[in-house]
Amino acid sequence: MTVAHPGEPGSPVRRRGRPPATGHGAADTAARIHAAALELFAERGFHATGVAEIGARADVQRGALYYHIGSKEELLWQILGGYTRLLLAEAERLVATAADPVLILRLLIRGQVELIITHRRAVTVHLRDATALTGARAAELQQLRDRLRGRWQEVIDAGHAAGQLRSDDHVVTRGILGMLDSLALWYRERGEHSPAEIADLLTETVLSGLLAAGDNTKG
CATH class of the missing domain: 1.10.357.10 (Tetracycline Repressor, domain 2)
Known part of the structure; x- marks a missing residue:
């Protein structure tokens, strides 16, 4: 059996925390996370930016954050x-x-x-x-x-x-x-x-x- 590695495109991602929002709410949250990551990566660089900082900039709690991203990469x-x-x-x-x-x-x-x-x-x-x-x-x-x-x-x-x-x-x-x-x-x-x-x-x-x-x- 082939085992998918977490973080690879198409692989299942184990998510934690509370259930994600659905519909427009989920799309809005994902857009905020994407925008926050873009801002922080541009300002500080990928390696100098932590996942927690992305969540804080996007105003998304850490538990909910993992429902919307597989990884920082x-x-x-x-x-x-x-x-x-x-x-x-x-x-x-x-x-x-x-x-x-x-x-x-x-x-x-x-x-x-x-x-x-x-x-x-x-x-x-x-x-x-x-x-x-x-x-x-x-x-x-x-x-x-x-x-x-x-x-x-x-x-x-x-x-x-x-x-x-x-x-x-x-x-x-x-x-x-x-x-x-x-x-x-x-x-x-x-x-x-x-x-x-x-x-x-x-x-x-x-x-x-x-x-x-x-x-x-x-x-």
Whole structure:
């Protein structure tokens, strides 16, 4: 007989304390716990945050807390997996349009800037604590990241094959994605530039170095 290990995706979780709320009450409690974990992981880091602190921030008693989470790592997976799926869905939507590669690349950059700014706490957690995931969760997150990078690479490959882009080297793709992720670390709501202005500046910076001579495609 196969024994499921506690905390692994899909494995039964032994829960303690009083029965959980049902319906909207349960959903509201789970949302508060998720929001509290996101705030604390972004502020202090995954390893420096205790489960009791998450319960206190979410105003959920410790006994009830265990009805809504399998483990602290499960909360980390929900945060990182959910955010990465948003990025992937947007990239796949744009790639599926089969439009001009340079136009798609512009839209990818602008869309990712918007998502990173909106979900910058999750990006901060990813940059610092993604390696805290273990086993199947770590593997699935890596698969999602690889698929996301692959969609970007498809666009850059197509642009290079069409003579529009100077290079299709994977270093370029990884460099663009890394630069965009770093936005979460320095963006300020009251900064000099709006999110749209930041997206335009970064788009033009990337394409000024990547567009082949003579290609002035505009989005």
